[in-house]
Amino acid sequence: MNEIIEMLSFSFMQRALIVGIPVALCAALLGVSLVLKRYAMIGDGLSHVGFGALAIASAFGWTPLWVAVPVVVIAAFLLLRLSENSKIKGDSAIAIISSAALAIGVVIATVGNGMNTDLNSYLFGSILAASPQDVVMSLCLSAVVLAVFVLFYSKIFAVTFDEGFAKATGVNSGAYNMLIALLTALTIVIGMRIMGTLLISSLIIFPALTSMRLCKTYKSVIICSAVVSVLCFIVGIFTSYFLETPTGATIVIVNLIAFLCFALISKIKGWMFTHERG
Amino acid sequence: MSIIECKNISMSYDGVAVFDNLSFTVNSGDYLCIVGENGSGKSTLMKGLLGLKPVTGGEIIYSDGLKKNEIGYLPQQSGAQRDFPASVYEVVLSGRLNKRGLLPFYSHADRQAALGNMERLGILELKNRCYKELSGGQQQRVLLARALCATSKLLILDEPVTGLDPLASSEMYRLISALNKESSITIIMVSHDIVAAVDHADHILHLSNNEDFFGTTEDYTHSELGSRFLYHNCHCDGCEAHAAFHHDQSHIHSYLKSNGGGRE
Structure with missing residues (x-):
């Protein structure tokens, strides 16, 4: 108990939690839509673009978030357009853009300052990454994402479940797709520093998949993945502090364990159901 | 009209x-x-x-x-929907969305309309069931109830x-x-x-x-196009003529001859 109080007295830990919990919450909410719309890889692509933007920003000495937010938002619009109508299929388009952005980022980061530790913390995340000014901006962005999600909840459901129907009955589904992409972009940029470029997309995909093992309605999937995501984040960050393991990777492993537990329970439930029926 | x-x-x-x-x-x-x-x-x-x-x-x-928001639509189901976690009520209620404009939440009237349409199609008792666990016929009724929520x-x-x-x-x-x-x-x-x-x-x-x-x-069943696909016992002059035309295979023989084919 004393150890936990001691841990919470560090200001970097407080910042990591204040930035991380809202991000975990936003990522889980958006993740349900992204997974169901088969857009899960967009999150991965965007985080790599975000890495490129961060590398450029730090090479020129600009504030990282001010550069990364607009760049990733623009990339989100482009990726959405690409996956909707283009000759190159969506998944290959995402692969091209994300690996290209990663490559550009790595080259610029090494040429720019030659600091490998910095590069490492971008790629795999760092508990120390959240600076005091990041905290303010992160909290504002998370609040915006949460508010928009709650206000547009029913529209996001309709567009996720059946875009054709929504469009045909006069709902502007294109605009709501853009909204989802925009919110995803913001969430990724905020969460990237703690989770790392390579691992942030797991924050989006894991909680949604985990809760879909057991929950049968959209609302319960949303609520369950929000709870699972925040819990996994907190458990992961505590574990990484005590075991001195990398933060992002630890959180992903906690998420993986949660997923396996849910999958196992779902299997057992299915087995009991068939067993009862004989 | x-x-x-x-x-x-x-x-x-x-x-x-x-x-x-x-x-x-x-x-x-x-x-x-x-x-x-x-x-x-x-x-x-x-x-x-x-x-x-x-x-x-x-x-x-x-x-x-x-108006555009007065059309109800029953689409063909896509594979993605077949494993979508959603309750029947959630799906039917989403049909009322086009009546909401930019307002964020469903009203009491929307909920009543959704329940009314579910009752009309006999799926009220499925209200809290998971959409993906229903049979094909039940799923179509859910989508029909949703379409009815969007139009009258x-x-x-x-x-x-x-x-x-x-x-x-x-x-x-x-x-x-x-x-x-x-x-x-x-x-x-x-x-x-x-x-x-x-x-x-x-x-x-x-x-x-x-x-x-x-x-x-009525006109379709007596038309030449219709009579190709329908068996019926009408013996009016028009239908008799279509039947005679369909049974006449001379154009096929002449086609085969002119192309040098056929089995002779």
């Missing part, structure tokens, strides 16, 4: 024209079936009527004050009985006919089951690569 009027419309799919110069009118209270072979442009036409695809020529006039005037149905067993499909046809007769909802249905279409609809639009038919079902 006409509700949709198509004047000389043309549409294309992937840059290839699928039909042109098509004209027909749907009146309020009609039950129109759009039939035709694969690739004849049924689905493209339907997307045009729904405003999901632009027409390349001519115009579609929605008269009678029919016009329903556009895309192959509503595809994949249903005979019992479920006749039940589906019965429900659609009841909506048309008892609630005077205009129905436009895309189907490739011509026999069922003739049984239920009062107007037929048959899209065929070079000859289209539009008219009442």
Whole structure:
């Protein structure tokens, strides 16, 4: 108990939690839509673009978030357009853009300052990454994402479940797709520093998949993945502090364990159901 | 009173024209079936009527004050929906979305309408069930209830009985006919089951690569195009002539001869 109080007295830990919990919450909410719309890889692509933007920003000495937010938002619009109508299929388009952005980022980061530790913390995340000014901006962005999600909840459901129907009955589904992409972009940029470029997309995909093992309605999937995501984040960050393991990777492993537990329970439930029926 | 009027419309799919110069009118209270072979442009036409695809020529006039948010639509199911975690109530309620504008939450009236439509289609007891665990026929009823939430005037149905067993499909046809007769909802249905279409609809639009038919079902059964697909016991002069034409195979022999083929 004393150890936990001691841990919470560090200001970097407080910042990591204040930035991380809202991000975990936003990522889980958006993740349900992204997974169901088969857009899960967009999150991965965007985080790599975000890495490129961060590398450029730090090479020129600009504030990282001010550069990364607009760049990733623009990339989100482009990726959405690409996956909707283009000759190159969506998944290959995402692969091209994300690996290209990663490559550009790595080259610029090494040429720019030659600091490998910095590069490492971008790629795999760092508990120390959240600076005091990041905290303010992160909290504002998370609040915006949460508010928009709650206000547009029913529209996001309709567009996720059946875009054709929504469009045909006069709902502007294109605009709501853009909204989802925009919110995803913001969430990724905020969460990237703690989770790392390579691992942030797991924050989006894991909680949604985990809760879909057991929950049968959209609302319960949303609520369950929000709870699972925040819990996994907190458990992961505590574990990484005590075991001195990398933060992002630890959180992903906690998420993986949660997923396996849910999958196992779902299997057992299915087995009991068939067993009862004989 | 006409509700949709198509004047000389043309549409294309992937840059290839699928039909042109098509004209027909749907009146309020009609039950129109759009039939035709694969690739004849049924689905493209339907997307045009729904405003999901632009027409390349001519115009579609929605008269009678029919707004975009007064069309109910029953799409074909996509694979993604089959494993979508959603309750029946959530799906049906989402049909009311087009009445909300930018308002964020559903009102009491929306919830009542959703429950009312579920009762109308006999799926009220499935309210809290998971959509993906239902049978094909039940899923179609859920989607029909959702479409009814979006409209009280016009329903556009895309192959509503595809994949249903005979019992479920006749039940589906019965429900659609009841909506048309008892609630005077205009129905436009895309189907490739011509026999069922003739049984239920009062107007037929048959899209065929070079000859289209539009008219009442009665006229259709006596037309040359209709008589190709329907067996019936009508012995009027027209039908006898069509039958004689269909049984006459001399054009096939002359075709084979002129191409040097045949088995002689």
